[in-house]
Amino acid sequence: MRDNNPKFDRRKFMTGAAVAGAAVATPGADATTGTAQAAIRPPVAVRPTAQEMNLEFAALSGPSATYPGKPGSDFMVDVLRTLNIDYIATNPASSCRGIHESIINYNPGQNPELLTVMHEETGAGMAHGYAKVTGKPMALLFHGTVGIMHASMAVYNAWCDRVPMIIFAGNHTDAADRLPGVPTTHAAQDPLQMIRDFTKWDDQPASLQHYAESVVRAYKIAMTAPQEPVCISLDGHLQDHPIPEGVKLSIPKYVASSQPHGDPNAVREAARMLAAAQHPVIVVDRAARTAKGQALLIELAEALNASVVDLFGRQNFPNRHPLNQTERARVVTGQADVIMGLEVNDFWNVINSMTDNIESTQSRRAKADVKTITISTQDLYIRGNYQDFQRFQTADVSIAADSEVTLPMLIEEVKRALTPEQKAVGTKRAEDLKKANLQTKERLMQAAAIAWDAQPITTARLSAEVWAVIKDENWGMVSRDSSLSNWPHRLWNFDKYHQFIGGSGGAGVGYGLPAALGGALGHKAMGNGVIPINFQNDGDAMFAPGALWTACHHNIPILNIMHNNRAYHQEVMHVQRMGNRRNRGIENAHIGTVIDKPFVDFAGLAKSMGMTGIGPISNPNDLGPALKRAVAMVKAKEPVLLDIITQPR
């Protein structure tokens, strides 16, 4: 056994006499392994022989059956508690059994609370949404090999979306100690290798002290911009066995790093360029990490009277603010003489465009002589394999920093740089932008009225019906709305930070339901009384429907509104393009892209997991009463799902 290794002296209490005695008492047992013959016995459904029972008994009995002292995994939980981790989601895994038992039995009732998820992707998606609502990372407890494989897509989404989470992956590193069969099949030399390209840091601690230091380090790294997932491999032996006698452990104090701030000279230069611009445009993607970030963006935009274009990575800027020109993005970008991107992931696509017409026609959105500024953490941390960093775009002033912490200095420098003449130009510009906004709003409202009574229900009608029910409530959208042609953002009033959390980041399908549930959990944990609203695409929901069960099992109130257009419509369009380009027609574009024969009964699916399911609703006149009923239930702390048969977009 590994007890012979001085590096692993955790079984000092296990006397040699006991081991020898067991070996003598059980013929066939190997004194050096204690379990060899028992382990190779194939599983059978017949009563074991007396000799086999003796072998089993010898393998399980002895001093280690109930060991003295504090389990190593209790200490692991102590570390999590010092970091105030509220939740840890798991799909139960033998490689995590030690810490699993500690979480539920070691001073029970304390955080982290263990959440049961039915797929690791659901857990990682929940952590994604939770972090964006609370600003805190959630922990995940998965098998190191198969569990990480399941979780990987959702981790990639979080990586692309700059979201922190702490992933714990169980692993048995010692081949001489771990059980044969499945535990060994699930072990790996380097289990985190498969997600290393899209996690910020990982480690495989070899001792409990190493674990404590690595977890605190991981937390610190995850929370420093760019915030990203981190991962710790949890050795099964360290979890399962007692803290070695005489070993003194300590937990390092967590002190948050200051976030990377822009270079003052570069910020000053950016301020001068913005102040002197005739048509400045601020493009925001993941610019606001907190409510303070949104307030700072408002202050900057109003100081400059600049147009703001929101790419919806976060709740960056109120959608009804007169300077918000998102609906006029092409116009203001084309007119701009200075464009500043704040935490914009794809700045190339702000300045240029590419048409998906096979030939990939490229064109310039911005003027040839436009001056550009970027403030982004992308230059601080980037990886080479996955291409989420997008195409390279030169900026005249490129500031490698976190936008939110750099904004106060930028605002100060802008105010200092603005001349009275420039302020006057800005005041006039603001009036023009306000007028343009009003015209745009008028156009959009009329567009919303088109096909008002149509069946399937238009996404504009659906959005308007939901708004009528929630507008006077304390609400927060925990999903994106691009699949609904952005109608919520066109019709509703998003002016509070908690009202929107951005999208998936990596566009990995299966994000929606878990991330929305994580966002809802965040609101529940904060006790802010927010009604979480999830516009849920049907195809996306079928990747992780077990999230509905988790919502019920853990009493997480959420209003799920199915955007059930019964197809993967994004892909319909792609197949359509190919068929037409190749002049072979598109009559078959439905094959592999539509969800029919049979239709999915989402209300029935919800009911099967204990959730109230309403629908399917295909008559728009039925929406209002159903929504009122559903909102009342969510206010009563229940999760609900409404299945709405909708237009494609």
Place this chain on the structure above:
Amino acid sequence: MIKSFSIASMTMSLALLLGVSASQAADPVKGKEYFMKYQCSSCHGTVGQGTNSGPKLAPDPLPLDAMMNFVRNTMGQMPAYTEKILNDAQFADIHAYLSTMPKTQDYKSIPLLNLN
């Protein structure tokens, strides 16, 4: 919903407008079928109302010639529909379908679109 009587009643007038004989009259019922079958609805909505993936086509569609010219020759994101894929008669039927869409009511008359 598009009522069948409205489609039928507009068929004749559309045929007259397009200057085609009764035997060649564009058929909005078939047009609706083609609109779905050829996936126009994926981007433009089932009644041509427009989405963030495709502009509004109805009500008040572009004149038939103008719309057909665009659809046959576009080099944009929407792929061109050749006559092999969608022949002129089918296209006219689709246009007829779009032409049957009722005028949109003024949003100011819809209470839900006048909330703050």
